[in-house]
Amino acid sequence: MRMNEKGNVYGRRCQEDGAREGAEDVRYAVGLMSGTSVDGIDAAAIEIREGEAGERPRIRLLSFGNTPYPADVREEIFALFEPSAATVDRVGRLNVLLGELYAEAALSAIRQAGLAPEEVEVVGSHGQTIYHAPQPFTSHGCDLRYTVQIGEGAVIAARTGIPCVSDFRVADMAWGGQGAPLVPFTEYLLYREPRRTLLLQNIGGIGNVTVLPAACTPEEVYAFDTGPGNMLIDGVVARLFPGMSMDVGGAIAREGRVDAELLERLRGEPYYGLPLPKSTGRELFGAAYVDKLLAWREERGISAGDLAATVTRLTAWSIGDAYRRFIRPKHTADAMIVGGGGSYNRTLIGMLKEELEPMGVEVLTQEDIGLSSDAKEAVAFALLADYALAGRPNSLPGVTGAKRAAVLGKISY
Numbered sequence: 001m002r003m004n005e006k007g008n009v010y011g012r013r014c015q016e017d018g019a020r021e022g023a024e025d026v027r028y029a030v031g032l033m034s035g036t037s038v039d040g041i042d043a044a045a046i047e048i049r050e051g052e053a054g055e056r057p058r059i060r061l062l063s064f065g066n067t068p069y070p071a072d073v074r075e076e077i078f079a080l081f082e083p084s085a086a087t088v089d090r091v092g093r094l095n096v097l098l099g100e101l102y103a104e105a106a107l108s109a110i111r112q113a114g115l116a117p118e119e120v121e122v123v124g125s126h127g128q129t130i131y132h133a134p135q136p137f138t139s140h141g142c143d144l145r146y147t148v149q150i151g152e153g154a155v156i157a158a159r160t161g162i163p164c165v166s167d168f169r170v171a172d173m174a175w176g177g178q179g180a181p182l183v184p185f186t187e188y189l190l191y192r193e194p195r196r197t198l199l200l201q202n203i204g205g206i207g208n209v210t211v212l213p214a215a216c217t218p219e220e221v222y223a224f225d226t227g228p229g230n231m232l233i234d235g236v237v238a239r240l241f242p243g244m245s246m247d248v249g250g251a252i253a254r255e256g257r258v259d260a261e262l263l264e265r266l267r268g269e270p271y272y273g274l275p276l277p278k279s280t281g282r283e284l285f286g287a288a289y290v291d292k293l294l295a296w297r298e299e300r301g302i303s304a305g306d307l308a309a310t311v312t313r314l315t316a317w318s319i320g321d322a323y324r325r326f327i328r329p330k331h332t333a334d335a336m337i338v339g340g341g342g343s344y345n346r347t348l349i350g351m352l353k354e355e356l357e358p359m360g361v362e363v364l365t366q367e368d369i370g371l372s373s374d375a376k377e378a379v380a381f382a383l384l385a386d387y388a389l390a391g392r393p394n395s396l397p398g399v400t401g402a403k404r405a406a407v408l409g410k411i412s413y
């Protein structure tokens, strides 16, 4: 497991705070996240201290690492995004293989944290989304929606000897919700402030934003997917720059020129205007969308670098557009804190500042506030699992559109 530099820095900060406390008032949990960018397995070991009633829990990151997927596994995941290829036997095989890889990543994070598996109360594993269908369809008089995350929790529990909470999204859908985004529940717990309205923007494969109005109650939080995060940038770079899977630091886009006409066409995507709540994924912004982009590039005769610059600008624009359209009419934000791998794309962050700072929103990254952009979602799934294991509701129905809050996650002992 490659330890993340920021995770180590955070770990050192924790050490400086003093030795970890005894087991009575402290719990340890591990969170595993494999997101839509399919860059591998993020694993975080955290310490949770329960506050007094009404207080927020206090979290410390003890270790964090990202284990890239083996190349053949990554290829198989991408293959299964295509529903006709995702036959039951292929999905079944990958489900148990991912369970094994997730268990290894969890054990590695536990070792790095200096813990023994017996000290860890729960592993929360998001799994790998291979299909997400939040728009309801009707069958036999029932309104149905579905989402598929694989990486068998029973395998994780068996290999680690620790209860595992997995498959979080389906319970929210069972109550009529989008099943996403789920991280806002933890953002409400950990980031809300009495005087400032904050936007927590994740730029992973998909982009999603959480609005935490100053002194908000859980009911006042709202969140939604803004559109592509790094998905189009990665898609274009992988197809046009052999051997590359991302625009490291935003170097390619920095050299390119935005094609105004293509940008205008891309802004017309209906998703951006859809009302809340809403969520999206590779079903819309995946391989078929990148094929379309490459065809338009040919048609307009623009360079590979210009296409990368154009989709980077589109991504920043979609986040600014989401603020203008859905947030500013209700709340004036003081700051946006960006997390996810997109934080490391300096060109994207620069463009995001150009979008938001003229509207008075300061743009910061998780690192700017002393945390880790990489670790944030893995930490969130550790905390969601801690709630699930205790049978405590861990969802925000106002965010997902569900009829009620629920205990999300299935427990494998």
Ligand SMILES: Nc1ncnc2c1ncn2[C@@H]1O[C@H](COP(=O)(O)OP(=O)(O)OP(=O)(O)O)[C@@H](O)[C@H]1O
Residues within 6 Å of the ligand: 033, 034, 035, 036, 037, 038, 039, 202, 203, 204, 205, 206, 207, 229, 230, 231, 233, 234, 246, 247, 248, 249, 250, 339, 340, 341, 342, 344, 345, 346, 377
């Ligand atoms: N140094 C870097 N420079 C530019 N981009 C980077 C860098 N590091 C990571 N990224 C981008 O971040 C992506 C991974 O982000 P992240 O791990 O947050 O996504 P995810 O969790 O898989 O997605 P989601 O949150 O949508 O489920 C990579 O695919 C890449 O595009």
Ligand SMILES: CC(=O)N[C@H]1[C@@H]2OC[C@@H](O2)[C@@H](O)[C@@H]1O[C@H](C)C(=O)O
Residues within 6 Å of the ligand: 035, 036, 129, 132, 147, 179, 180, 181, 182, 183, 184, 202, 204, 205, 206, 207, 208, 225, 279, 280, 281, 377
């Ligand atoms: C179905 C699915 O996996 N959705 C992811 C995806 O990646 C980002 C965005 O789209 C968000 O809605 C969600 O993940 C985060 C972790 C969430 O649920 O908050």
